[in-house]
Amino acid sequence: MTDDNGCSHLDQIHEVEASTDGCEDCIKIGDFWMHLRLCMECGHVGCCDQSKNKHATAHFHQTQHPIIKSFEPGEDWGWCFVDEVEVDERWPIRGMKVHTRAADRENERLYYRHR
Ligand SMILES: [Zn+2]
Ligand SMILES: [Zn+2]
Ligand SMILES: [Zn+2]
Numbered sequence: 001m002t003d004d005n006g007c008s009h010l011d012q013i014h015e016v017e018a019s020t021d022g023c024e025d026c027i028k029i030g031d032f033w034m035h036l037r038l039c040m041e042c043g044h045v046g047c048c049d050q051s052k053n054k055h056a057t058a059h060f061h062q063t064q065h066p067i068i069k070s071f072e073p074g075e076d077w078g079w080c081f082v083d084e085v086e087v088d089e090r091w092p093i094r095g096m097k098v099h100t101r102a103a104d105r106e107n108e109r110l111y112y113r114h115r
Helices: 024-029 055-063 101-113
Strands: 036-039 045-047 067-070 078-080 085-087
Touching: 024 045, 024 055, 024 101, 036 055, 045 055
Parallel strands: none
Antiparallel strands: 036 045, 036 067, 067 078, 078 085
16 A cells, blocks of 8 residues: 555554553653654653654564654644655544643653652
């Protein structure tokens, strides 16, 4: 299956449910993030490449899950790590499509711990 934008991984988009409200791996190590991304193959929530830990990209390297969707309020774009193109789909997400204010509050708490 190939989209007209050149991504050949659309069949790896699954119906997912976000694993955490916040970056799963940052919360584990007590660190903070900039923006959040949702893995559309398994529901892993990771932080973006402007975050120091880059957990969304790390998750791709670990698992080869190719497609993420922004988990930021008001953002609906996706990205394929393999083809390096934007992916625009009707995302099959159960539950939260973006993170909540609770995630922002947790992130602020983690941030101030690191100053
Ligand atoms: Zn692709
Ligand atoms: Zn992270
Ligand atoms: Zn994944």
